[in-house]
Amino acid sequence: MRQDRWFEYVGNVHVHSSYSDGTFSPPQIAGVAKNIGLDFVIINDHDYMTKDLHLEHEGFYDDLLLLMGLEIGGRYHHYLAFDIKEMIPGRGLTPQQVIDQVNEQGGFGFLAHPFEKGMPFAEKSVAYTWNDLSVDGYTGLCIWNFTSRWKEGIRSPLHGVFLIVFKPQFLKGPSKRTLRFWDRKCRERQVVAIGGSDAHGSRFKWGPLVLRPLSYHFLLQSINIHILLKEPLSKEFGKAKAQVYEAMKKGSLYISQDGLKRAKGFNFYYSSCSGLVAGMGERTGYSKGWLVINLPLEGKIRVLRNGNPIIHETGKQLQVKILKPGVYRVEAYYHLPLFGWRPWIFSNPIWLL
Numbered sequence: 330m331r332q333d334r335w336f337e338y339v340g341n342v343h344v345h346s347s348y349s350d351g352t353f354s355p356p357q358i359a360g361v362a363k364n365i366g367l368d369f370v371i372i373n374d375h376d377y378m379t380k381d382l383h384l385e386h387e388g389f390y391d392d393l394l395l396l397m398g399l400e401i402g403g404r405y406h407h408y409l410a411f412d413i414k415e416m417i418p419g420r421g422l423t424p425q426q427v428i429d430q431v432n433e434q435g436g437f438g439f440l441a442h443p444f445e446k447g448m449p450f451a452e453k454s455v456a457y458t459w460n461d462l463s464v465d466g467y468t469g470l471c472i473w474n475f476t477s478r479w480k481e482g483i484r485s486p487l488h489g490v491f492l493i494v495f496k497p498q499f500l501k502g503p504s505k506r507t508l509r510f511w512d513r514k515c516r517e518r519q520v521v522a523i524g525g526s527d528a529h530g531s532r533f534k535w536g537p538l539v540l541r542p543l544s545y546h547f548l549l550q551s552i553n554i555h556i557l558l559k560e561p562l563s564k565e566f567g568k569a570k571a572q573v574y575e576a577m578k579k580g581s582l583y584i585s586q587d588g589l590k591r592a593k594g595f596n597f598y599y600s601s602c603s604g605l606v607a608g609m610g611e612r613t614g615y616s617k618g619w620l621v622i623n624l625p626l627e628g629k630i631r632v633l634r635n636g637n638p639i640i641h642e643t644g645k646q647l648q649v650k651i652l653k654p655g656v657y658r659v660e661a662y663y664h665l666p667l668f669g670w671r672p673w674i675f676s677n678p679i680w681l682l
Contacts, residue, residue, distance in 0.1 A: 335557040340369035341549045343525030349378035352530040355386035361545045363393035373400040407441040424461045440470040444506045448480035469521030472503040475551040476527035493542045497588040502672030512636025524552040524584035551588040580610025580677040594625035612680035615654035622647045629662040
């Protein structure tokens, strides 16, 4: 299939509502997402704060598709579950049991912020890490969480003010540890990466000062996932839900910091000399061919094979001749005057093995 025939849709996942520790109701979140031009949004409320999935809120809000997932986990091992039909209380379950119960319902999931470090200033670096890395059966992991990465830079009130003013400009990309772990797992099997906002819309109080530094309006256009479909997103709810979830399970998507610069139009695919074409999230037998990368704006393109960089180029288009089998993915960076090259786009891999 020609890659210009894919249909691209932009969504934000890992959002919290007033059913757990968020401040907006699901319909209010849908309204914000619709107003900023998203195609879909997925709410993952905490299992220990809500007794129900609240699937009654799912559906179309005009052209905005709202879906309800779950974030399962307490002190550690937070798991982002999607397409489940019944509530899964995580208390008393091991991390592997959580994954297994999600799979038994026909759902799928991602390790959430597995290596986060926490906020040094107000939260004493409390981090909700994923410690049992022996688990299996998960679809993938969230490699880039806006709220987690933003909080890690706040070491004092001065840092806080600075990062409130320059939120997207100084956001760090996925941590090196996260990318190393993901790349290693991708050499073992197909492991999908997503990104999320972890939006709560919470207020922050420090003495008499009350701020809402990470509003829903800001976060829902921060780190998004761009899914690629072979057909337009259906207007029928059940089919549209299945289309979004199938793209997420497969990895037919890329992650971008749209708050830095909108990334819609990014493209990355493999074209073999024999005419075979494979896109992000696909696995095919290796044969000689080309990786084709297109950016919507000029940026720095970084191509990696098995987690190791093989080429750096600046521009909007790049074609790379492939002479070896491997797991190939792309990173792109956007240049901001005064701020330099900032992390922008992270693709899912193409497996050529």
